[in-house]
Amino acid sequence: MDEGGVGREYRRRRRPPLAYLVLPGLLVMNAFIQISRVSGDRGGDGGAGGRWGPPVFAVLLVLAVARVALEQFRAHTRVTTAGITAQGPVRARTWAWSEIYDIRVEQAPRGSGRAAPQWLTYLYDVQGRRFLLWQLNDWQVDDPYAEVAELCLAAAPLRSYTWEPRPDVEERIRRGAVRRRAWLWGTYGALGSMLVMLVVSFGLVVTGRPDHPFLLIVCVPLAAGVALGAVLQWYWGVRPPRSLTPQP
Known part of the structure; x- marks a missing residue:
């Protein structure tokens, strides 16, 4: 072409x-x-x-x-x-x-x-x-x-x-970068919580206590990831790291 x-x-x-x-x-x-x-x-x-x-x-x-x-x-x-x-x-x-x-x-x-x-x-x-x-x-x-x-x-x-560059568009790009970074870390937090809950679930099974795999492996990590992403988006929205500011 x-x-x-x-x-x-x-x-x-x-x-x-x-x-x-x-x-x-x-x-x-x-x-x-x-x-x-x-x-x-x-x-x-x-x-x-x-x-x-x-x-x-x-x-x-x-x-x-x-x-x-x-x-x-x-x-x-x-x-x-x-x-x-x-x-x-x-x-x-x-x-x-x-x-x-x-x-x-x-x-x-x-x-x-x-x-x-x-x-x-x-x-x-x-x-x-x-x-x-x-x-x-x-x-x-x-x-x-x-x-x-x-x-x-x-x-x-x-x-x-x-x-x-146009300042108004650059500001919207910056907010988008903050949002993506916050929810990326929220995803990392959810995955980390899932690993912890897998260990907890395994421990419950080994000790013979009631196990709730859906609650522990799905609900808890999901809640942790959403909470972490929301907090980081608010915090970085107020005080964004320099690395989150897009360069033209």
């Missing part, structure tokens, strides 16, 4: 590491093993959580693996003189150049390691909302920063205004 130097398409060029595909498969296999074990141990009389908890967990894992597969083979980004189309695993979204405020390369969340791209590209619309541009990352492009800089330069004549 050329279209005066603007047209281009970003698709999967490099295969993901084997661990990126093997790990979800192992999780699904473990879920089915746990379903069989729970069904055998409790004989179907383990309560509502014991009956449908493991199957629901297995279905969610299967959906997650399906999403990973669709992301690898279907998701892409197409750039034309009319605008940018981001085709996700399921749905596509298109922005005209007049609706695009900025395009930025940002570091992926910590903990992704080598099993995922380290630098991702996001489109910000004129309302300050952020959207991922699929496959425009350091796995599929040698230098995402140079690629985005070249793209912005080529698209400048197609826009009704320059790429200069």
Whole structure:
């Protein structure tokens, strides 16, 4: 695609590491093993959580693996003189150049390691909302920063205004960054609580005391994650760390 130097398409060029595909498969296999074990141990009389908890967990894992597969083979980004189309695993979204405020390369969340791209590209619309541009990352492009800089330069004549920052949009972007960071840490808190509750549940089973797996492993971590995310969003909204302020 050329279209005066603007047209281009970003698709999967490099295969993901084997661990990126093997790990979800192992999780699904473990879920089915746990379903069989729970069904055998409790004989179907383990309560509502014991009956449908493991199957629901297995279905969610299967959906997650399906999403990973669709992301690898279907998701892409197409750039034309009319605008940018981001085709996700399921749905596509298109922005005209007049609706695009900025395009930025940002570091992926910590903990992704080598099993995922380290630098991702996001489109910000004129309302300050952020959207991922699929496959425009350091796995599929040698230098995402140079690629985005070249793209912005080529698209400048197609826009009704320059790429200069606007304070009102930057403030909305900052609030969005605060919200995402707060709920990311809320998710970490929920996962940490789940690990603790797994230990507690195991201890209850070993000692012969009543066990409530759905309450301990689902409800408590969910409540902890929501509470932590809400508190951090309020606190960082008042006193945001410098790292949460997007740089133009």
